[in-house]
Amino acid sequence: MSFKGFSDKETFTPLPDSFFHQLLNEIDDADELKVTLHALWQIGNMEGRLHMLCEKDFTGIAAQPAPALHKAVHRGSLLEVRKGSQAFYFLNSPRGRAAAEAFAKGQKEITATLSAVSVERPNLFKLYEENIGPLTPIIADTLKDAEQTYPEEWVAEALEIAVKSNKRNWKYVEAILRRWKEEGHAKKQDRRDAQEDGRRYAEGEFADFIEH
Numbered sequence: 001m002s003f004k005g006f007s008d009k010e011t012f013t014p015l016p017d018s019f020f021h022q023l024l025n026e027i028d029d030a031d032e033l034k035v036t037l038h039a040l041w042q043i044g045n046m047e048g049r050l051h052m053l054c055e056k057d058f059t060g061i062a063a064q065p066a067p068a069l070h071k072a073v074h075r076g077s078l079l080e081v082r083k084g085s086q087a088f089y090f091l092n093s094p095r096g097r098a099a100a101e102a103f104a105k106g107q108k109e110i111t112a113t114l115s116a117v118s119v120e121r122p123n124l125f126k127l128y129e130e131n132i133g134p135l136t137p138i139i140a141d142t143l144k145d146a147e148q149t150y151p152e153e154w155v156a157e158a159l160e161i162a163v164k165s166n167k168r169n170w171k172y173v174e175a176i177l178r179r180w181k182e183e184g185h186a187k188k189q190d191r192r193d194a195q196e197d198g199r200r201y202a203e204g205e206f207a208d209f210i211e212h
Helices: 017-026 030-044 065-075 094-104 124-131 137-149 152-164 170-183 185-190 194-203
Strands: 078-083 086-091
Touching: 017 030, 030 065, 030 078, 030 086, 065 078, 065 086, 078 094, 086 094, 124 137, 124 152, 137 152, 137 170, 152 170
Parallel strands: none
Antiparallel strands: 078 086
């Protein structure tokens, strides 16, 4: 069956520049390429502080996951930490290195149900694409900054207000977030009508941010 093309409803996963500048030219094994891409996608869509995978998370991704993972670890794109007979894999990034070191020292516990899974509720990138428009590298960087600045639930609420007000514009959403940060988000809790909030934002101090 031929591929029918990408849709405008799906989430796009950002990849680090070094993947294209170096790894893509160096990796000559298809299975290693598959597990590397899968790890970048899967870990990039995880919640919580401990972002890691185990070998069973690669089942069906590569014909022989174990050798492919060994190559990825040897190359340095993934980090491996063993606990007994089980191996756990982290991205070789600043966050991944810190998590792997803490995990190796026993600062993170393994639970009986530990198995990395994708985020069940939409992450910020997916929320943006579903409600505002296609994700670009500049917007991706902006959203990453927003994740560090505002609670996730604030962003989801602000996006909801923008959608219900038919103001699908990130600057509009960001203006709402800035107001909540400056004035206190608790005030928003007393205004449950998102349409009314959107109208007030559009006609008030946020009017300059709206694309007519």
